[in-house]
Amino acid sequence: LQRASSRHIVYSMGPPRPRRLPPLPSIADIIQLYGLSARSQMSQNFLMDMNVTDKIVRLSRKKLEDCCVYEVGPGPGSLTRSILNAGVKKVIAVEKDRRFLPSLELLSDASDDRLATYQGDVLKFDVEEVFSPLVQPKLWKEGVQSVLKYLN
Numbered sequence: 601l602q603r604a605s606s607r608h609i610v611y612s613m614g615p616p617r618p619r620r621l622p623p624l625p626s627i628a629d630i631i632q633l634y635g636l637s638a639r640s641q642m643s644q645n646f647l648m649d650m651n652v653t654d655k656i657v658r659l660s661r662k663k664l665e666d667c668c669v670y671e672v673g674p675g676p677g678s679l680t681r682s683i684l685n686a687g688v689k690k691v692i693a694v695e696k697d698r699r700f701l702p703s704l705e706l707l708s709d710a711s712d713d714r715l716a717t718y719q720g721d722v723l724k725f726d727v728e729e730v731f732s733p734l735v736q737p738k739l740w741k742e743g744v745q746s747v748l749k750y751l752n
Contacts, residue, residue: 620685621710626650627678630703636676642697646675653682664688668734672722675700677707684711691715692730694722 625633627648638644647653656679657664664686674680674693677700683691684707691714693704701719708715718725 619687619712619714621681621707624681624707624710627676627681630676630706634676634699634702636699636703639697644673644675644697647678650678650682653679654685657682657686668692668731670694670727670731674704674717676703680704680707680715684714688714690734692734693717694725695719696721 627646627650630636631646636646638646664683665688667688668690669683669688669692671680671683671691671693674695675697677693680691680693691711693715695701695704695717696719698719701717704715704717708717716730718730
């Protein structure tokens with residue numbers, strides 16, 4: 601608590617908290633809304649429990665606030681939500697299956713565009729072109745990785 605003047609009081613709240621997503625429909629509701637189902641030929645499965653996805657992100661043992669995350673195969677976006685709630689600067693998601701794009705667009709809108717989704721094959725995706733404006737290059741021997749890869 602700092603006193604600015606005799607009439608005004610300024611409260612110091614400490615460092616800003618990571619930006620969290622607003623309330624959104626559950627993953628189960630999203631799946632039902634868009635008529636989604638997992639396709640075994642694409643090895644798809646959906647994590648429905650946000651407690652599980654939150655724990656996965658917590659166990660990464662990486663402070664995500666200043667990171668750019670590269671997510672391959674986000675599906676309907678359950679793990680993506682937990683990553684965004686951790687306060688990342690940006691998530692770049694590459695999804696091969698077009699059926700998931702509307703649910704990911706909803707998530708992008710809710711995240712103040714911290715989520716950028718690309719539709720296509722990750723093996724043909726130009727990571728360097730997308731990430732070069734977002735992160736400063738660092739040498740591996742410096743021991744700091746600015747990009748985390750989560751594979752679904």
